[in-house]
Amino acid sequence: MLISFENLNYKQKGNIAELLYLSIIGILSPFAVGLQTWSQDKIPNSLGYVTVSILQLPVIILFYRLYLPHTVGKKRYLLFFALMPFYIALYGLSERLGIGAVMAMPFIFEAYRENISGARPWDFTQGYFNTNIGYTFLILLAGSSLYVIKLLFKNQHLLSSLEMEKLKIELNQLKSQVHPHFFFNTINNLYSLSVQNSPKTPLMINDLSGIMRYMLYDTSREKVPLRQEVDFIKSYISLENLRHTQTDIISFETQGNIDQVEIEPLLFLPLIENTFKHTVHQDISDKWVKLVLTVDDDELIFQASNPKLQEDRSFKRTQSGIGLVNVRKRLNLLYPDSHELLIYDENDTFTVNITIRLNV
Secondary structure: OOOOHHHOOHHHHHHHHHHHHHHHHHHHHHHHHHHHHOOOOHHHHHHHHHHHHHHOHHHHHHHHHHHHHHOHHHOOHHHHHHHHHHHHHHHHHHHHHHHHHHHOOOOOOHHHHHHHHHHOOOOOOOOOOOOOHHHHHHHHHHHHHHHHHHHHHHHHHHHHHHHHHHHHHHHHHHHHHHHHHHHHHHHHHHHHHHHOOOOOHHHHHHHHHHHHHHHHOHHHOOOEEHHHHHHHHHHHHHHHHOOOOOOOOEEEEEEOOOOOOEEOOOOOHHHHHHHHHHHHOOOOOOOOEEEEEEEOOOEEEEEEEEEOOHHHHHOOOOOOOHHHHHHHHHHHHHOOOOEEEEEEEOOOEEEEEEEEEOOO
16 A cells, blocks of 8 residues: 655654665665776676675764764754864775775675775875765765755654644634533523423433533544534433423434544534524524534535524624634634535525535
């Protein structure tokens, strides 16, 4: 199964970049140079050159894993320049050691060993460096580029982590707006029934206990099974129905398979509370609330409808109210580019329709 590069963490991305870098400077580049350098026995000679290059990799790794992080990475620029001559000397020594080691390897092509013996790795009278110093700096520049790339991956990860923490804080703040509002309304209802000495009071307390357990414990998770959220909505409706003699005012229908989907908890609660506030809790003759939840393979649709009061018909309220603002913000944070919130503010009816695209 193919893995997207974007789904990898910054360490995995850095390791891939490092592997590519070492493969190029340790294998591909010297092999290509070898093919152009020798006219006979190109492959065996190129493999010998590759072996020499591979033996130098530990010193190159030392450069971008230790030298750069402890100098440039800690803004010790003077130390970087002060130690550079010593590192260059170490690099040149590693080159001589690599050539000397390959000369002693019996499995390396004999003609290549004889050829590089002319480099005289143990003779320092002809100069310290066996190769062009410019090539050395080119390798170090490439190592510096790798260090910067890995640093960019890390900074990108840190920035992404900070953004995620900010989103979590904002989501928790939005969720905390829902809890007090919900409990305030429910406790008021409970108080009203208790004053009337209603026999429904124990039932409300029992329902409220179950709802509180769900809201205080289960909703602390980022997502909950949709079935669990549906059960909560049904309990909340049952709690609301205890306040009224008519139990058919609120209609809640579910369509499709709700057992295979997870959703942000309490996402629809502010909309449901809005319908109760503007319809069920008002002194009007024609009371009704229609809630419909539909799920298919690709999307989830939640629709809440209720009649408008006479005084509501003269102005638009699509941008007002804590409930709609809360839901809009949470949808933007949780489902960016994968949701649609439509509001139909008609003459007699107010409808909110939310569509969430699944598996995006």
